Amino acid sequence: MELIKQFSLQHNNSFNIKTVSPILYQLNSLRDLSEIPDLDAECFYILGEGTNSLFVDTIAPVIIKPAFKGISISENDTNYIVNVASGENWHDLVTSCVQKGINGLENLALIPGSVGAAPVQNIGAYGVEFSDFCIQVNWYDFSSKTIKCLNSRDCLFGYRESIFKNEFFNKGIITEVSLSLPKIWQPKLSYLWLTGFRIEPKCF
Ligand SMILES: Cc1cc2nc3c(=O)[nH]c(=O)nc-3n(C[C@H](O)[C@H](O)[C@H](O)COP(=O)(O)OP(=O)(O)OC[C@H]3O[C@@H](n4cnc5c(N)ncnc54)[C@H](O)[C@@H]3O)c2cc1C
Structure with missing residues (x-):
């Protein structure tokens, strides 16, 4: 340290x-x-x-x-599983996934901040939220001094809400998040702003 x-x-x-x-x-x-x-x-x-x-x-x-760093990617028949340390930059993660052909996070590009803060307010933009892909958040609990693995339901995600903003606020540290991104992907263009400007899927 x-x-x-x-x-x-x-x-x-x-x-x-x-x-x-x-x-x-x-x-x-x-x-x-x-x-x-x-x-x-x-x-x-x-x-x-x-x-x-x-x-x-x-x-x-x-x-x-x-300031934990590291990204690891595995896959099963249908999904990519992306494990990311909380000190990584969110936009760099989105870019790195898209460059590898792993899609789904593109509507969340350019949201400033770290990966570790993403679950705190369940970041979102253009009709997509962090919780749409989150399968696990690893959280170091100050009181038990252990890392707890919370699934998406445990995180109590809502609109810009989570357990980390409320019950768990200042009681521990998010160390890693795991995302599941489907291999069969459709860009989400339903958000009014996107449709209004007629952005074609190929732009992503
Ligand atoms: C120009 C601009 C545009 C934005 N656009 C969007 C947007 O489109 N959508 C959206 O949802 N948000 C948006 N935001 C808000 C911001 O991007 C998010 O809140 C982001 O998640 C903040 O990340 P950060 O690392 O800077 O967090 P910080 O400001 O450092 O921390 C935010 C909160 O998270 C807690 N925290 C941070 N890291 C951890 C951790 N590892 N463990 C536990 N708690 C932690 C902090 O204690 C604090 O309570 C925008 C902000 C700006 C300035």
Whole structure:
């Protein structure tokens, strides 16, 4: 685990707010999870890429930054199974899948932020949501100090909602997500904006 004192968050939030965290704990591997000190739930913040976070003071809370990396892909007869570490960038994941001919996530391209934050608000755009493909979220529980594997139903996904925004808020860290993307694919063009501009499937 990397520990950085007096860490400037100016380039880690999309408002470029000048704020300094007294300590940032950067988690580079799952082994680092056991080294997180016991923190009061009120005085720390789990930070992805900070695109949906607003710091309102010059002194920020202690930051825990999951920076786990890695993507692995397997397949069965009908689907690709994509396992992604939470520190990966969401748009890079979408691009990488589309370049490999694995389709389904394209409507969610260009949504800023990390993979780990995607389940938190169940990101969505143009008629498609993260939960449409999510089959598992691995979540490190601070209280039991174990990684729990939650299936999509356990995550209580709703419109920009999940268990991670509510009951599990600041109680653990999303370490990995698993997505299932069907091999037989139809672009989803039903969203009003897309049909209005007559985007052809070949554009994707
Ligand atoms: C220009 C712009 C366009 C956007 N467009 C869309 C859009 O089309 N659709 C949409 O749904 N959203 C959109 N958003 C919102 C944003 O993209 C999402 O909320 C994204 O998931 C934020 O990712 P992040 O890594 O920056 O999260 P952060 O801002 O770092 O964190 C957001 C929340 O997630 C928690 N969190 C982050 N990582 C973890 C983790 N590993 N474990 C546990 N909790 C974690 C944080 O504690 C915080 O509560 C947009 C934002 C911007 C600025």
